[in-house]
Amino acid sequence: MADPKAFLDVLKGRKSIRSFQARPVDSEVIKKILELATYAPTNCNQQAWNFIVVTDNETKERLVKEAASNTNLRRAPAIIVVTYDGWNYKEAIQGGALAVGHILLAAENFGLGALPMNSYGADTQIKKVLQVPTSETICCFVLLGYPDGRAQAMQPVSRRPVEEVVHWGVFGMRKRPPFTYGPDDWTLETLRMHQRYYCRKTTLGKEMDIMSRDERALVRNTLAAVKTSILDLCSYDGSYVSEFPNVPVQMVDLLSETSLYTKAAAEQQVPQKIRQHIFSVYDEQASTLASQPVQTVTMIYKLERLPAPLRSEMFSKAYATLEQGGEFIIFSRKSNPFLNLFFFIVKILFGNDVRKTGMYAFFGPYQPIRVSHTLTLLRRAGFTSIDWTGYFPVPPFYEQVYQMFLQYRKSEGSSYLHRETRLTVVSRLLSALFSFQGFMRVGRAGSVVVIRCQK
Secondary structure, rough: OOOOHHHHHHHHHHOOOOOOOOOOOOOHHHHHHHHEEEEEOOHHHHHOOOEEEEOOHHOOOOHHHHHHOOOOHHOOOOOOOEEEEEOHHHHHHHHHHHHHHHHHHOOOOOOOOOEEOOOOOOHHHHHHHHHOOOOOOEEEEEEEEOOOOOHOOOOOOOOOOOOHHHHOOOOOOOOOOOOOOHHHOOOHHHHHHHHHHHHOEEEEEEEEOOOOHHHHHHHHHHHHOOOEEEEEEEOOOOOOHHHOOOOOEEEEEEOHHOOOHHHHHHHHHHHHHHOEEEEEOOOOOOOOOOOOEEEEEEEEEOOOOOOOHHHHHHHHHHHHHEEEEEEEEEEEEEOOOOHHHHHHHHHHHHOOOOHHHOOOOOOOOOOOOHHHHHHHHHHHHHHOEEEEEOOOOOOOHHHHHHHHHHHHHHHHOOOOOOOOOOOOHHHHHHHHHHHHHOOOHHHOOOOOEEEEEEH
């Protein structure tokens, strides 16, 4: 009789691995894994699956270049492409998914790491590169290899309580995030519900925010003069930790899971500074943001993502936390004709659901702020000395949006992220435009605003 504990250890110990050792995987081990995959159930026992094993770098490179495959596959010693006879699409997806489940558990059993990858690229081009018949449905790519030290140290993701996902007899509606772009549709509770699991959709610490080098530089240049410790509000996903000056920073996030993510980002981006930084969780019951007063509080491109009641609450706590003469510095994208047009088009094409583009879904909602409303909330919080400046009449993050569009088109809608930068006439024109635009102060015409409030 099989050891039930060992089986449970395999089930509960499996985790998605995204970073591998260079060590190759023996072909005999791969064959054993795929043999176990063939024991998965299929519709009417048809077993109409096929498995293509890719280990050579040339083919991997062709998949990235020609099919816009996820660049992560370059890091995997082996790739298993799972296909299924495509005469019935639903049956193909079901059969392929059952086999993938067996592959992942078998890999865990053999001491290997694996990652099921759905954003694998353009089906038509993959079929050309791998000579897959048009009658086959591509179900999934599985990256396979030996986990490196970073992957081995990563703890498995926390699981939703079974009471939350099991319904007896009929589907019971339970509270869930709204997934809309409008922050005022959300609450602190639904933001936390969303972030708790969404923050583990990728490797801890991976930069997920969509920003431009100019928006980064604006943060870096503005904060360069700060010589005292900083408290940064809503630091997750840690995309800006490298832009802080060489001072201690307390990074406050909405929950412990996102705080761990920010800490991982800091460990990767600024390992030499990690000992002077503090990572904490926002306490809505407290009257201040920290136990001791601070000279500077920052919020970097996160105000766009917070519901108005939470903005007011955080503004009041920022005021209470600051020393007399201390400064609250906010960086945010603001309402602007170019930004408004962009989000209008996004909603027309993809609907009012942040998950369908994945552009800002790591945090939750997203909507450029209205400066006048923000100034009103700041005054209510107690700030009287407020100055603001607008920058970038044409949003510089359009460069990233254009690259995402190219990836989306080339991958046949499979992905936006994990892409190569593609140089085109348009990308060169955009680069020239943003170089010319520079850091001119343009007031209300700007797409980005820096608000400085002194206590």
